[in-house]
Amino acid sequence: MRRRPGIGGLQTAAAARDQYRLLGENVAKLRTDLMKEQLATFRSQLEEFARKHKNDIRKNPSFRSQFHEMCAKVGVDPLASNKGFWAELLGIGDFYYELGVQIVEICLATRPLNGGLIDLQELCKLLRQKRKHDREAVSEDDCLRAISKLKTLGSGFEVISAGKKKLVRSVPTELNKDHNEILELAQAQGYVTVDEVERRLSWTHGRAIDALDTLLEEGLAMIDDGHRDGNRRYWFPCVSSISSFGV
Amino acid sequence: MSNFFSKAEVTSSGRPVFLRNEVECHLLSGVDLEPEDHHHFSPLKSGIFILTTHRLLWLPSSSATTPTSASAIPLAAISHIFSSQKSLKSVFHSPRIRFQVLVSPDGRVFDPGSGSGSGFSSGSGSRSVVVTAVVRGKGDCDGFLVKFWDSWRTRAWESNETSGSGSGTGLASGSGAGTGTGGGLYSADGSVRMVGVAGILRKEQEMWESTDKSLQDAFQDLNALMSKAQEMVKLAEKMRQKLLSGTGSQTSGTNDEDMGSKEEIQDWLLSVGIISPVTKESAGALYHQQLSRQLADFVTTPLERAGGMINLIDAYCLFNRARGTELISPDDMLQACSLWEKFDVPVMLRKFDSGVMVIQNKSHSDEEVFARIKSLVTKPEALRNGISPTDAAMTLGIAPAMAKEHLLTAESKGLLCRDISPDGFRFYINLFPEIDPCNIYFVKDYGICSTWIKAVSTSG
Numbered sequence: 001m002r003r004r005p006g007i008g009g010l011q012t013a014a015a016a017r018d019q020y021r022l023l024g025e026n027v028a029k030l031r032t033d034l035m036k037e038q039l040a041t042f043r044s045q046l047e048e049f050a051r052k053h054k055n056d057i058r059k060n061p062s063f064r065s066q067f068h069e070m071c072a073k074v075g076v077d078p079l080a081s082n083k084g085f086w087a088e089l090l091g092i093g094d095f096y097y098e099l100g101v102q103i104v105e106i107c108l109a110t111r112p113l114n115g116g117l118i119d120l121q122e123l124c125k126l127l128r129q130k131r132k133h134d135r136e137a138v139s140e141d142d143c144l145r146a147i148s149k150l151k152t153l154g155s156g157f158e159v160i161s162a163g164k165k166k167l168v169r170s171v172p173t174e175l176n177k178d179h180n181e182i183l184e185l186a187q188a189q190g191y192v193t194v195d196e197v198e199r200r201l202s203w204t205h206g207r208a209i210d211a212l213d214t215l216l217e218e219g220l221a222m223i224d225d226g227h228r229d230g231n232r233r234y235w236f237p238c239v240s241s242i243s244s245f246g247v
Numbered sequence: 248m249s250n251f252f253s254k255a256e257v258t259s260s261g262r263p264v265f266l267r268n269e270v271e272c273h274l275l276s277g278v279d280l281e282p283e284d285h286h287h288f289s290p291l292k293s294g295i296f297i298l299t300t301h302r303l304l305w306l307p308s309s310s311a312t313t314p315t316s317a318s319a320i321p322l323a324a325i326s327h328i329f330s331s332q333k334s335l336k337s338v339f340h341s342p343r344i345r346f347q348v349l350v351s352p353d354g355r356v357f358d359p360g361s362g363s364g365s366g367f368s369s370g371s372g373s374r375s376v377v378v379t380a381v382v383r384g385k386g387d388c389d390g391f392l393v394k395f396w397d398s399w400r401t402r403a404w405e406s407n408e409t410s411g412s413g414s415g416t417g418l419a420s421g422s423g424a425g426t427g428t429g430g431g432l433y434s435a436d437g438s439v440r441m442v443g444v445a446g447i448l449r450k451e452q453e454m455w456e457s458t459d460k461s462l463q464d465a466f467q468d469l470n471a472l473m474s475k476a477q478e479m480v481k482l483a484e485k486m487r488q489k490l491l492s493g494t495g496s497q498t499s500g501t502n503d504e505d506m507g508s509k510e511e512i513q514d515w516l517l518s519v520g521i522i523s524p525v526t527k528e529s530a531g532a533l534y535h536q537q538l539s540r541q542l543a544d545f546v547t548t549p550l551e552r553a554g555g556m557i558n559l560i561d562a563y564c565l566f567n568r569a570r571g572t573e574l575i576s577p578d579d580m581l582q583a584c585s586l587w588e589k590f591d592v593p594v595m596l597r598k599f600d601s602g603v604m605v606i607q608n609k610s611h612s613d614e615e616v617f618a619r620i621k622s623l624v625t626k627p628e629a630l631r632n633g634i635s636p637t638d639a640a641m642t643l644g645i646a647p648a649m650a651k652e653h654l655l656t657a658e659s660k661g662l663l664c665r666d667i668s669p670d671g672f673r674f675y676i677n678l679f680p681e682i683d684p685c686n687i688y689f690v691k692d693y694g695i696c697s698t699w700i701k702a703v704s705t706s707g
Contacts, residue, residue, distance in 0.1 A: 035486060038479060042519070045471075045472060049469070049472045053465045063462065075477075080517065080578050081520075082575045083532070094573070097567060097574035152578055153559045153563055155602070155604070
């Protein structure tokens, strides 16, 4: 189109733009239709898969975790929404959301005892007790996935590693590296003393006291002054091997 | 002679030792094994005849006079099983089971495990002997025959190598346990019970095998599905780009149409499993819109009970519990709550600095809460000891976690001062604004400072 000066030129340019826009919309519409088609094919393929393997996903935890890994690689989130194909056809949505709700309940119930930090294995054990009547086995991997979904709701649900153990945090307490190290140290006997902390981690007195006091404030540690040698012991219910809180 | 048959190993309590993957199928008691012609072996009298998936075993019963050891015929060596002949004679005789066994040149039963020859096709120079098992005891001979056919046809000994070692060892221990309990249940006419345990074991083995196979299938299908899903993701990304970029360039006239398709696109993205952000213009997937309204209705009751503010995660649990089935995901919840600001609902989502998210009534105002806190904290006891989150919670009628958030917010507004001790957090009224930096010791007659001094000095 020749560019013409003046009003005529402007009108032509406007007409050209309109035409291009219409064309673009058509192209977009085509793509929309194409996408609809693709989606329908995908959905039917997923239905086929579900028909054959829905049971495997429900019954077999290792298959489940493999499934999740592959989804993550591809970039889809099968637990993103209850309305998605995955949840609808494979039925794993309900499983994980229910698990999430149960985890929240357990964390809430044990919070007075451990201050909002619970050992992952302890949590799994309590979960299994709670779910005795359900025939589906719950693996640690399932718990981790459910918790990672809960993270989006705020309130500090998170899994942290302290030494060999994994701890599930359910309060928005900020735990820095110092706290982590103390928790690691506490795993041996369930408690630490200030001397031990200073000696084993080579910290100054002030640093040790500061970290221990923060943990105390948050309710994660408990003081025991009754020992013979008069040393104050800081007990950590979350990492100690005292189990059966009787939830 | 006695070395016609293969030797079968027996445990100290007289139970046979099974091979790997071998499962017992049937048992008959009081069985004589007779050859067609007597020069192959002398008849074995009155023993226990056991059919397994791999062999036929004959165990001497404890009452046998001639001490003979346990014998075994591998099912692989059996070339033919005769069907039971129903004749007039057979009505009067004890039931008989006849089968043909291949014999290797040295006069022994052909044993495929001994490596004495390659394939045992009938023309390879080996002879066959017909063996008759006369069932003199009580026992289900027909049932035995049926199982005999089944086991022989299944050829379980050939599939030994192909079955997975995992299921194999699992089953070996299973059958080991089976023989253990079988030994305990063993009695002269314990054949029925034996079948029960063996039957269960057989079922387990079949289940394991089928699970194994179906898992292999499952993984293959999973791979195929994932490659398709990858295509979908790429397509979805393109659509999402269009969604995000298409907001500014359209004129307002075509906006409605675009809104419609944008919603559709959001729905599709959701179905595939991609969470798309709620943009300012778009209203998110239709599903989330509906959910958002539903949630707003639902949450009014708990909000009232909780004093106007409820933790998002508590609301999530309550909502899912109420739903029962078709639970929503945490992402669904978040999306639904984020949509509230577009609709005219009396609730809103609020995020605190600590990361805690709460749902609160729009009518709830911070000032009102601060006023209540202030009145609480200027009471004489509070002036002396401060208030803890639990005190505030009780007075304000809200959860302790929420109360702590309020106190922290009030502190950041300059209303309160914190006091941290091993007892935890306590909050006091903030006196500093009243103190004139130039004249620190001057206490105004009015104002909180003087009240505080009075309160503190009257304590013991």
